[in-house]
Amino acid sequence: MNNREIVVTEVALRDGSHAVNHSFTIEQVSRVVKALDDANVPFIEVSHGDGLGGSSIQYGFSNTNEMELIEAAVDAAENSAISVLLLPGIGTVEQLKEAHKLGAKMVRVATHVTEADVSKQHISLGKELGMETVGFLMMSHMVPAEKLLEQALLMESYGADTVYVVDSAGALLPHEVKERIKLLKSNLKVDIGFHAHNNLSLAMANTLAAIEEGATRIDGSVRCLGAGAGNTQTEVLVSVLERMNITTGIDVYKMMDLAEELVAPILQEPQEITKGSLVLGYAGVYSSFLLHAYRAAEKYHLDPRDILIELGNRKVVGGQEDMIIDVASELAGYKIS
């Protein structure tokens, strides 16, 4: 990590899993990891989109067992460290041990922004195993900065080496990112990270805002291969930071080349900001709500956006999909009355 002011974690092979219906192959992972390693990317995350153990009827089955993908990634990397994502409740302690045994060097333990307390066991295990261990606070836009700090402090107390502010819905505005990173930076001893989504075309703006306030760990997805509208586009981020004289240690030309030659062909569709991804960022809700909201809207003759925005206002979280019908029927009722 020497001489890197900003340490990048490439997430296309994990966050991008959503965008390709969990269809990554061993050959794709090997080739992309080899090229990222050659470009000197320090961390490369490989897991099901929903983390270890995500392959399931609920989150979508992986075409290839993720442990085989992790193994292929470890084999292909000479210097890059392979990272895995783990959501307590989805991934298990056993799966983390297995990934570690295969050679994964970093684990990112991800919880909803209000549920850091469920990360204790897994963060502790990561440390015990000698892995670099990150706390990953998802849907960080849903709580005020003070609440976020409280949760980040919990993760720090469990032993996390880094705590990430994760803008899962791509809903944060730059001033909101600044406020959050600044508060964490001045109250935590560990490193601060930031993970963006581009639903509001703000991934780069928010990433620069986070760096300005002291975040040193940044996620990107090459060619924007991530869920929703994708993340901060890695090869573009590296180019921008180079123009700003901020070192990432990553070879700009090699990143541009591998994006075009290796990653673009993997995308099922070019990444753009569609109506669906925009609405999610605008409403600040989980992508899993989209289809449910459209169905409920049809049933109750509503605009699905009104439902999504109301869900966002009520801070409905993943797992509460049954609320969607309640909200729709209420909205329909208001309209009649």
Next chain:
Amino acid sequence: MNNREIVVTEVALRDGSHAVNHSFTIEQVSRVVKALDDANVPFIEVSHGDGLGGSSIQYGFSNTNEMELIEAAVDAAENSAISVLLLPGIGTVEQLKEAHKLGAKMVRVATHVTEADVSKQHISLGKELGMETVGFLMMSHMVPAEKLLEQALLMESYGADTVYVVDSAGALLPHEVKERIKLLKSNLKVDIGFHAHNNLSLAMANTLAAIEEGATRIDGSVRCLGAGAGNTQTEVLVSVLERMNITTGIDVYKMMDLAEELVAPILQEPQEITKGSLVLGYAGVYSSFLLHAYRAAEKYHLDPRDILIELGNRKVVGGQEDMIIDVASELAGYKIS
């Protein structure tokens, strides 16, 4: 323009002309303008990508005479004003008079950032005709802020109602935008505008930076339908500004709908940041250089990016394409010596 803190000009039907090889049809223009008008967009620009008279062997022929497109746009708009772009040297006084006669209400007179003096005649004519008249300083990243101010003051002195900072290559960084807008804002009496390109994924970041420093006129292209990597995506911009409680007067839902239903099908390819557009933004050069640089690179066994970056460093401008071979041969010579 009442109750609009930010006045948006939609440029997809002009800047997007490049992205579709100048193939816009009367039917496309009519339908899109009608929908934009219904969404309450104040200004809609319709011209060849290189402005009035751009249809030519050098800039690419339009499939449909732009005067017919302008007429169709004027007919389709109830409240929106139709704008035309004019580059002195390409478009003529006669063409501007014709567009005005057809009902165009705004003209934007565009020059290279160091050549504002050639805009005098056309800005004066725009004012004489009673049109809203804008000075449009292209490739604004190529000169220091002080030089930009000098050129903007010239346009103001000719009678421009607004002066735009135009980031033609998508090369400006947010702090560079702030510096430029701030200086113009504190020295000009007229309104300040900003036109972004997304080559470095900074269109939204730069637009917000411009607004923060006092720009009140902003360009966007719906569905990112513009040259290079496209512009600030209009429907996303309107959503973000609404979230920031900054009024544009534009209906967010209608913009989202027309982007998805009417404009997305017009794009020949979804808009994404490719290697080509990224390199242009990174090097800060005209898009017309790209093909020439790739050819020269092949001839001299160079990386085309090295040529483009050197062209950017030397501030080579459009029309100086013959410099590309000179630079390539020099770079190749340095390698041998």
